[in-house]
Amino acid sequence: MEWMGLNRPVGQCSSFFDFLQQAKPDLTPAVRWGAEWRPVPADEMQRNVLASLSHGTTVLAVKYDRGAMIVGDRRAVEGYQVAARRMEKVFTTDSHSAIAIAGAAGPCLEMARLFSIELEHYEKLDGVLLSCEGKANRLGHMVKANLPMVMQGLVVIPLFVGFDVKQRRGRIFKYDVTGGKYEETDYHAVGSGGKDARVTMKERFRKNLSERDVMALGLEALLSAAEEDVGTGGPDVFRGIYPTMKFVDARGVSDADDAEVARLCDQLARARSERDTR
């Protein structure tokens, strides 16, 4: 009667990630790559970490009057080549949370997928949703489990946005490579263009922005990042590719209207070109 560990000990947590590590360790990234971990010279390790920390991407999150918004560009790069123009880096993970991920594409997608199964698994086993803090801690645990891969240069840095149903407010969490979790009060951006996006948001951010204003702010920050950073893709008017935007509020997670995003991008681009020609 070993079907899916029917005899699992009492007191074991309802975690899919822990279950996977026991039942199918070869399916977890850290165990798969970390098993043959060899000592790496400190300077090479540092180079790996630093090089991959600045991997192409800009994802950002901003709070507004009803919750929090999360935005990501669509470009993936391989060295100096554009690898993908339509990549999704922002994922809805359950009814009241979303993550955006910066770093090596493959492990990033895997972590996003694993994290949403993790939340769903807990919800089904225990019959209730995890708290917002609980979700953020679980994600931190998964980032920590990824540390052996970071040493080999495959960094994954998520940005977590959730609506705390008890406290009735949106929350933003950022992480470092060791799984450290830090809550941000207003906004944050990660990825190679993260710094440019943060500078723009620092200048323009106001408390309790409306949904329309926060969209404009997010797009402007992303546009600044795309202008300065080759790894970040701006709005692509020729192909009709625009950044992914999601809103997380009391009603749940909703996607921004594509036509509205396109219109705002157009407006922003026009404002900048008019400024340049004046």
Next chain:
Amino acid sequence: MTLPFYVSPEQLMQDKAEYAQKGIARGRSIIAMEYRDGALFVADNPSTSLFKISEIYDNIAFSGAGKYSEFESLRKAGIQHADLKGFMYSREDVTARALANGYSQTLGTIFSQELKPFEVEILLAQIGDGPEQTEFYRIAFDGTIVHEKRCIAIGGRSEDVASALRSAEGEGDAPDLNTALTRCMKALETATGQPVSLRALEVALLDRTRTGRKFRRVPPDEAESLLA
């Protein structure tokens, strides 16, 4: 040295089956039936926190009758199986048929090898894009599987409930939600010989009109307004 008493295999199996059946017969009934937009589950369960009906995957639901600790461990094993399979392959590769097979294997092995068999009956339902893809499975304590298309009942008095349901069942398309719920309540009343209150029922749906995960619990207030 004393020799253990000889018990014939037939006698052994019969004793185990009787033991398991007695345990299940003490429990209450659970019904699953097809309605226009999916599958309806109705369980005779006065508790509002210990559920007998649960979500397994996107379009698969589970219900267990008998001993709580035993069907609860089977429910968790089912969720683990489904989530693992969905992660390894794809979400559409998780099927109730494979799960029913897993349950059948497990219960069959426990029945023949363990001293004490599981006193449980399991009900699985899966819905698809159209009504013809709805499947119901009943897995008994000894691993026997029954496959149904329209309706199924498990737990104590499941035979009475099923025959009451079958006599109420009309020909043609699946009934709408309130007709289906009324039929389930009537069948429970006929089988138990007592009036049934919606407050003492656990109601849940697999609703194909929902996007993403199809499982949804129906709180008593909503069920009452459906029948009003």
